[in-house]
Amino acid sequence: MTDESTQQRVDTGIPGLNEMLNGGFFSGTTNVVSGESGTGKTILGSQFLYEGAKKGEKTMCIITSEESKSIIREMKTSFGWDFNELVEKGFLTFVDITDPSLRLQKSVEIAPSELIKSFKKLVESKIEEIKPTRIFIDSIEALFLAIESNYKLRTLIDDVFGVFRKHNVTSVITVGAMYNLDTMVEYGADSVVKLGRIRTGNNLQRSVYIMKMRGSATSNEVRVLNISDNGMAVLKQSPYLE
Numbered sequence: 001m002t003d004e005s006t007q008q009r010v011d012t013g014i015p016g017l018n019e020m021l022n023g024g025f026f027s028g029t030t031n032v033v034s035g036e037s038g039t040g041k042t043i044l045g046s047q048f049l050y051e052g053a054k055k056g057e058k059t060m061c062i063i064t065s066e067e068s069k070s071i072i073r074e075m076k077t078s079f080g081w082d083f084n085e086l087v088e089k090g091f092l093t094f095v096d097i098t099d100p101s102l103r104l105q106k107s108v109e110i111a112p113s114e115l116i117k118s119f120k121k122l123v124e125s126k127i128e129e130i131k132p133t134r135i136f137i138d139s140i141e142a143l144f145l146a147i148e149s150n151y152k153l154r155t156l157i158d159d160v161f162g163v164f165r166k167h168n169v170t171s172v173i174t175v176g177a178m179y180n181l182d183t184m185v186e187y188g189a190d191s192v193v194k195l196g197r198i199r200t201g202n203n204l205q206r207s208v209y210i211m212k213m214r215g216s217a218t219s220n221e222v223r224v225l226n227i228s229d230n231g232m233a234v235l236k237q238s239p240y241l242e
Helices: 041-054 068-079 083-088 100-106 112-130 150-166 181-187
Strands: 030-034 059-063 092-095 134-138 170-175 191-200 203-213 223-228 231-234
Touching (some): 059 068, 059 112, 068 092, 112 150
Parallel strands (some): 059 092
16 A cells, blocks of 8 residues: 655646645656546646656657647647747657657557557657656557457556556556546556536536545545646636535
């Protein structure tokens, strides 16, 4: 069992989220951020990396469905975060679908399980080369959607997550809500942060709650997740009208 008093915590970079997690993510753990499209998963993971890189940590962003220039542009125009500068300084490394190993995902000749083995090998070699303390993967479902057997899926998820734990990297991994894949990914994680949208009257508000965190007490509340020009923050209020 985790000794909560001695295990190091990692600042998420999200104001209010550390409080919900009772101090932040545990160092070296695999943390899933789950939710439907548009709930803020990519922003949360990017802010997590930005927080580490600003402090001089080495960080890595793995993007499975688009080129890194898209996320670099989005974070610069939305929040003024200069990811290119962090790349130039050596604090941030991107791995995206332009990498030959990830480009294999577009090939129907490659068996899904072989694809994941290739991805796992790529990630491990990049970790050993760069030695990051934080990794963000956006998003993991692109790897696992073609796996039909739930047993094989569970095994492959554990294999990929095991790479991060083996190298003591604190990782944030996003997964969308589709085909119950999110449930399988959440099961293998050390913590799960659930993002959503809640209708209150005529308004839609983003919401956040901690579904689980192994070895730690957490907040049981659902809170408002706010996105402004400064990035993402968790507010103390509930999205539900009193």
